[in-house]
Amino acid sequence: MLRRFKKAHSANVRAGVMQDGSRIELAVVRRLADGTVKVDADNVEDTSDDIDWARDSHSGIGHKDLREARVSTVLDADAYSLQLIEAPNVPDAEIQQAVRWRIQHLIEFPIDDAVVETFEMPAPANPGARPMIYAVVAHHDEIVKAIDRVKNAKLYPDVIDIPELCIRNVATQLPQDADGAAFLHFTDDCGYLTITRRGVLYMIRRIETRRGELADADDDVFSLLERSAGVALEVQRSLDYYESHYDCRPVNELVLGPGHNLDTHANTLAENLGIKVSRLNLDDLFTVGTEIRPDVQSDCLLAIGAALRSNEATRAVAA
Numbered sequence: 001m002l003r004r005f006k007k008a009h010s011a012n013v014r015a016g017v018m019q020d021g022s023r024i025e026l027a028v029v030r031r032l033a034d035g036t037v038k039v040d041a042d043n044v045e046d047t048s049d050d051i052d053w054a055r056d057s058h059s060g061i062g063h064k065d066l067r068e069a070r071v072s073t074v075l076d077a078d079a080y081s082l083q084l085i086e087a088p089n090v091p092d093a094e095i096q097q098a099v100r101w102r103i104q105h106l107i108e109f110p111i112d113d114a115v116v117e118t119f120e121m122p123a124p125a126n127p128g129a130r131p132m133i134y135a136v137v138a139h140h141d142e143i144v145k146a147i148d149r150v151k152n153a154k155l156y157p158d159v160i161d162i163p164e165l166c167i168r169n170v171a172t173q174l175p176q177d178a179d180g181a182a183f184l185h186f187t188d189d190c191g192y193l194t195i196t197r198r199g200v201l202y203m204i205r206r207i208e209t210r211r212g213e214l215a216d217a218d219d220d221v222f223s224l225l226e227r228s229a230g231v232a233l234e235v236q237r238s239l240d241y242y243e244s245h246y247d248c249r250p251v252n253e254l255v256l257g258p259g260h261n262l263d264t265h266a267n268t269l270a271e272n273l274g275i276k277v278s279r280l281n282l283d284d285l286f287t288v289g290t291e292i293r294p295d296v297q298s299d300c301l302l303a304i305g306a307a308l309r310s311n312e313a314t315r316a317v318a319a
Contacts, residue, residue, distance in 0.1 A: 011070075012031045012032070013030050013069040013070070014028070014029050014070045014309060015028045015029075015069035015070070015072070015155070015307055016028075016166070016304060016307035017073045017149075017303060018073070018074040018302045019149065020187070020299065023044070024043060025041075025043045025299055025300040026041065026303055027039060027040065027041040027042075027304040027306070028069055029304070032287075036287050037286050037287065038289060039287070039304060039307070040288065040289040040292075041282075041296055041300040041304055043300055071155050072157065072158075072160070072161050072306035072309050073150045073157045073306070074160075074163060074166055074306050075138060075160060075161070075163075076142075079138055079145075079146070080136055080142065080162060081136075081137050081138075082136060082164065083134070083137060085103065085132065085133060085135060087120060087130065087132060087133040088133075099116060099118055103116070103137060109139055113141075114138070114139065115139075116136065117135070118134060119134050119201075120132075120133050121134065122201075122246060125247030126245075129245075146160055159309060163302050163305075164204045165309075166301075166304075166306045167192045167301075168194050168204075169305040169309055170185075170301065170304065171183035171196045172196050172199045173285060173286075173308065174255055174285070177197060177199065178197075179249070179251075180195065180196075180197040180250075180251040181195070182195050182254045183196070183255045183257065183280075184207070184254060184256055185258075185259075185301055186257065187301075188210060188211055190207060190210060191208075191209050191231065192204075193205040193207055193235060193238055195239070195242045202246055203238050203242050207234045209227060209231055211298070214227060214262070214265055224264060224268065225268060229268075229272055231265075231269065232269050232272035232273050235254060239273075252275050253276040253277070254270075254273060255277075255278050255279075255280050256269075256279050258282060258294050258297035258301065259294070259298040263279075282297050282304070
């Protein structure tokens with residue numbers, strides 16, 4: 001879901017902004033002439049005054065970078081819903097209206113109050129299977145709130161993104177993406193699993209395990225084994241679906257997003273899944289302005305994913 005503002009910005013700089021509880025998470029991505037991707041990230045405490053967090057973030061990331069950047073802001077996990085439906089068999093110009101008609105009984109507010117965006121999934125391997133499409137549905141008020149939060153800080157968003165696509169943007173940067181990458185990242189709300197290959201998104205899945213629950217279970221071997229087994233089952237189902245539905249080669253590695261106290265969890269997942277499980281360190285994937293601490297990497301990953309969106313991928317709709 002996107003909205004454009006007529007303001008000059010550098011085409012090679014994008015910022016991502018995400019509010020997570022009391023924190024504002026920010027990232028700036030610069031795409032340099034030699035193809036290098038440079039990333040800076042920071043988080044600041046939110047206050048009742050939007051200008052305060054903008055001022056604090058300017059000192060952490062750089063006032064000039066934020067002022068130059070196009071800005072992607074990320075919706076909260078509970079501010080939208082994802083509806084997976086069969087792609088309507090209508091001309092492209094009529095897809096949006098057909099999707100709105102089809103989902104009107106799947107949401108809890110009038111469709112006239114909804115902002116709807118869609119993105120297609122790859123065609124299934126079975127010739128008889130219908131292509132699927134995701135509808136991202138948010139109440140108009142949630143869109144306005146997300147825009148105002150950033151505009152009040154004197155920044156100007158041109159894209160409103162969702163966490164799943166932010167995770168996708170990171171996953172497609174992984175070296176494993178060439179053969180198929182399963183990428184799993186835990187936030188304070190849930191876990192996000194994507195499967196990508198050669199830049200194409202094949203799978204999205206939310207896993208109802210939060211980062212804090214893994215940290216709490218780290219001191220209790222039984223609880224950690226139980227939670228890891230549950231996560232492994234969700235991942236295995238997704239891997240099986242990917243391989244069978246798209247007739248793809250098996251994914252042989254799961255990459256975990258950054259975070260504290262995940263070593264034991266990673267080992268347990270590897271045992272349950274029978275594949276390699278590795279940990280992502282953003283310092284190894286990108287050029288960073290200053291070293292990004294593991295806790296900041298974890299907190300700011302969605303903002304980084306939002307900032308990794310290519311400007312060519314943006315498409316304007318009314319919000």
